[in-house]
Structure formats: structure tokens, C-alpha cells
Amino acid sequence: MPYGMNSKVLKINLSSEKIVEEDIDEEILENYLGGRGLGIKLFTDSVPKNIDPLSGENVLIFSIGPLTGSVAPTSGRFSLVTKSPLTNTIFHSNSGGFWGPFFKKCGYDCLNITGKLSSDNEGYLLIDGYDKIEIKDAKNLWGLKTSDALTEIQKIEGKNCQILCIGPAGENLVRISSIMNQANRAFGRGGVGAVMGSKNLKAIVVKSGNKEFEVKNKEHLKKLRINAIDKIKVVPITSQGLALFGTAALVKVINQFGMFPVKNFQAAYTESNKIDLVSGEALREKYLEGNEGCYNCIIRCGRMTNTGEKKGKGPEYESLWALGPSTGIFDLKTITHANYLCNDYGLDTISTGSTIACGMELSQCGLLNESSLKFGNNEVLCDLIEKIALKQEIGSDLAEGSLRLSKKYNGESYAMQVKGMEIPAYDPRGAFGHALNYAVSSRGACHLTGFLVALEVLGAPKKIDRFSVRGKSDLLYLKQNQSAVEDSLVVCKFVGYALGFEFQARFLSIILDKKISITDLITIGERIFTLERLFNIREGFSSKKDSLPKRFLENPLQEGASKNRVVPLKDLLQEYYKVRNWNENGIPTDELLERLSLKRLD
Secondary structure (H helix, E strand, O other): OOOOOOOEEEEEEOOOOEEEEEEOOHHHHHHHOOHHHHHHHHHHHHOOOOOOOOOOOOOEEEEOOOOOOOOOOOOOOEEEEEEOOOOOOEEEEEEOOOHHHHHHOOOOOEEEEEOOOOOOOOEEEEEEOOOEEEEEEOOOOOOOOHHHHHHHHHHHHOOOOEEEEOOHHHHOOOOOEOEEEOOOEEEOOOOHHHHHHHOOEEEEEEEOOOOOOOOOOHHHHHHHHHHHHHHHHHOHHHHHHHHHHHHHHHHHHHHHOOOOOEOOOOEOOOOHHHHHHHOHHHHHHHHEEEEEOOOOOOOOOEEEEEOOOOEEEOOOHHHHHHHOHHHOOOOHHHHHHHHHHHHHHOEOHHHHHHHHHHHHHHHHOOOOOOOOOOOOOOOOHHHHHHHHHHOOOOHHHHOOOHHHHHHHOOOHHHOOEEOOEEOOOOOHHHOHHHHHHHHHOOOOOOOOOOOOHHHHOOOOOOOOOOOOOOOHHHHHHHHHHHHHHHHHHOOOHHHHHOOHHHHHHHHHHHHHOOOOOHHHHHHHHHHHHHHHHHHHHHOOOOHHHOOOOHHHHHOOOOOOOOOOOOOOHHHHHHHHHHHHOEOOOOOEOHHHHHHHOOOOOO
């Protein structure tokens, strides 16, 4: 058994209610680490071709990594892998908090859920240490918002437990629903809440076990941790920006670069008198009650807020944008209340706001006759969110996501999405490397799988020309591989601003008691990313899906620091395929697969 891992997967078939454990092959852990990588490998090994994501054949895999629950900073995260009902791609996500360390102490690395409970037998899963695992009745929980479900479960199981649950949106199979972690963190994108809802599974509850993983050189590990924390404390992004203002610190920065999308990406810059209304500074001044952090995190970027009428967590940068300026709304209280509501109903804030914005532009253009869908209409935002979660009236169309919505109303060009998933809060016309990542990410438009905004805009660790084409593919290749490794260790992306691959390799080497080089990590990341590509190819995705909406390829911005720019995607893709060792059709070559010990999927 590798140090730092349990080498056990807990497999639960909800249809038969059969619960078994299986060993994980040591070679899999060596080649994929844990977290995202482990989930991707186990998923692609077990899921047949072209399954319906909302069928019992789909698998939900939750997994921890070798650093999860360790003394390494930000080691509280864990991963999810499934097939997305929004995009039909392979899908990975991760969340923080404390669920991951609790689960690891139960003696498992992975939770594999298949099948579905019968429609008259809604339930929740309880994992209480290593030897008490059961499916319990959840009829009284069905229909509850996530905060109410959390309260009711804690009455039954006690407060010393960690809870993943879905809200009404997941129960109603909304394609933009999320799985909520302690009711205010999220596996937010891709409609993963609907996957859990399709299995009639309301919640997954974990009570911490007493299993500890062995580390040979604990003193060396403690010294490295002190080193790492010292570095986190001196890097401005981690020591000041995120700590003081949370992720909303980005609002004014991204706007300054002409990349802060407004009204469904019709513009990407807002005058200071308006942007100041929704900035991280405004959120801190008006509504901040305190900071909140995950297991073993000193950054504590989470915002606990109180508007005087309601209180909760957030909004984060992406949520603030999607529920605000993307819909033409600049009222911070309305945005904050909308964020609370998305958490309660179990909705992905990015896709919810972006789909509403798409509907608003369809209405603006006369393709959709719906009076509530008007940019800047802050009085109906919360009502629309509720209708989406409950699939009522126009909400039943919005619940399908922007691509399906736009197709229904003959306006596909107004859906700002890639592979069916809505584009996050950075206009790609302002950062060409980041634009390329949107196009080629395996899960659809994603800012987290290769965040080149860090280099192109924030200058972390160094500033590069955001409008250049040459060299972007090499940087994105490394960034995507690094992201795959971070998601497999599993650690927070933010700590990467301060530590990077070198510290990750050092932490991993101590915990595994074997030398792990930066080159080793790059290869592992490449293997994970390539396997995701192979799955999507098997499911029928071609290089034609490595694209962006025409707006970004043909319509230059009219104002701001990115005006007159469009994305030269064709040139970017040609270089990227070469760097990845994929052919001109975006298919990994035999030579690459041999080097990575991979096979094409049947």
C-alpha cells in the first residue's frame, strides 16, 4: 500500500443496495495519484459507451488524494467524476471544506456509486467510520432546500458530520444543478446535482473515522509545511488579495483589462462608478461578517456575509458576476440574495446567471417573448432562480442550460458556451491563452483546468503578452497538466500562486516516501488530461467542438482595454494540437499513447 493512501474503493450499487469494498491497484495510484486522476481512471474503466448521464448506468465517483487530510496547506479538497447531463462529456469537479479528510479517515480513497434507488424509496447514504455504511430513509428530506436538509440530517446524525446534499434543483433533474457541500460549498458545474437526483439520493453523510495514514519522515514534512506557509504569507495574491477581499478581489482587476463581461458578453468593460458597486471592496464594506476557510487553510478566502435581511456564504467572484453584471444587474444586495438562493436550491451560479443572461438577450432580439427576461431587471432575478429549480413556467426552459434554451428559440449564437457549458467571467477576447483553454477543456468552458489568466493578466508568477499566439500552447500544456495534478493530490488552486510544482513534488515525495520529480508530475497530468480526451472522442466529440461562440471570433469589443480584438482560434489550435502530440483532427497519436501507457477506449 502506498504511503498517504488507503488503497480502498467503497462501491455502492443503489439498485441492489449492495455495498462492497475493493482494493485499488498500486499501479493506478502511481500513474494517477488520487482525486481527479483516480476518478477518471476508474470511471473510464467501468462506464459503457454512450450511456444516458441520468440513467442508473452513470457512476458518481468521489475521491481523495495523497495530500488530502495531511499537514500540507489547503489539503482539504476532494474530487468528483461523472458524465455530465449538461454537456455529455466526462466531467470532473472538486470541493473544499472538511468532507474529504473525514472520508479519508474512514479508510477509503474512493466512493463509487452506481444504480438508483426506486422512486418511492428516496434515501441518503451514511458512512460512519470504516464498518458502518448504510442507506437510510430520506422521504422526509425530499423537497427540502439544502440548508434545511443539513439541519434535519444533523438532528438525526449529530453535528459532527460532513454532508453532501442536493436541493430541489437536483431532485427535479435540472441540468445546471449542483451538489452542495455543507449547504454553502458546491460541486457546481455540469449538472452533477441532477446525476445524484436521478439516483434518488438526497445526501451523502460522513462521520470521521480514526484511520490515520502513515508518514515516515514527519519532522521533514512539518519543516516543509512551515516553509510553504511562509511563502504563502509573502505572495500578495494569497496573503492580501484573497484574504482581504476573497475571489471578488478580481472584479476591478478584470474590468480594468477590458475582460469583465456585461449583458451576456455584449461588452466587457464598465465605468468605475458602476463597477465599484459590485467590487470585492464593496462586498467587504457593506456585508462582510467574517472570513471562512477549508481544512488546513491559512488563506481563508471564503466570505461569510449578512445583508441585514439574510446571511450566508458568498458571493464569490464568478457568482457575483454571473448573477449580476452578466444579467445587467449592479445591485449588490440583490446579487447576494440570489447567491444564497442558488445555494439553497442547489444551482450552479455560473450557469444559472449565464443562462438567464442568454434568455435576456434572446428576449432583447425578439426571439423569446418573456417580459421578466430583461437586462437589469433585478426585481425578478430571485423569482427566476426559484422557477428554474422547480421547473416552473419559463424556468423549465432555463433549467436546460443556455445551449438547449437557445436552440429551442432559434438563437444558438446567443449562448455563450463551449460543449454546452457556460463560459465563466473572463471575456476570451482579452486573453488568448485563456480563450484556447475554454475551447479545448474536456469538460466544456472552464477557467480552472488551465487558468492562463494568472500569467496573462495577474502576472503570477510572471506577466506575458495576453494577445500573443506564439508560445501560448506550451504554457497552456503545462498549466493544464499542473491543474490535473493539483486536482489529483488534491490541493487548492490558490496555493499554486505561491507554491507551484516544486512544492507539490516535495510534499508528495515525503508522503509517498519516494522521489517524485516535477517531470513525473507533468507526465501524470498529461496522462489524466489525455485520458479525458479519449473518453470524449469515444462519445463522439470531434475537433469541431474545440471552438468558441462566433461572438468571440468575429465581433470585436467596442470599448475597454481589449477593444478591437477577436480570438485567433484557428492559429491557436494548430499550435496546441502539435504541442499536445495530437493529430490535425485533435486525436492523440499512437506515439503519445504508448509513452503515457494509454489505450484508445472502445
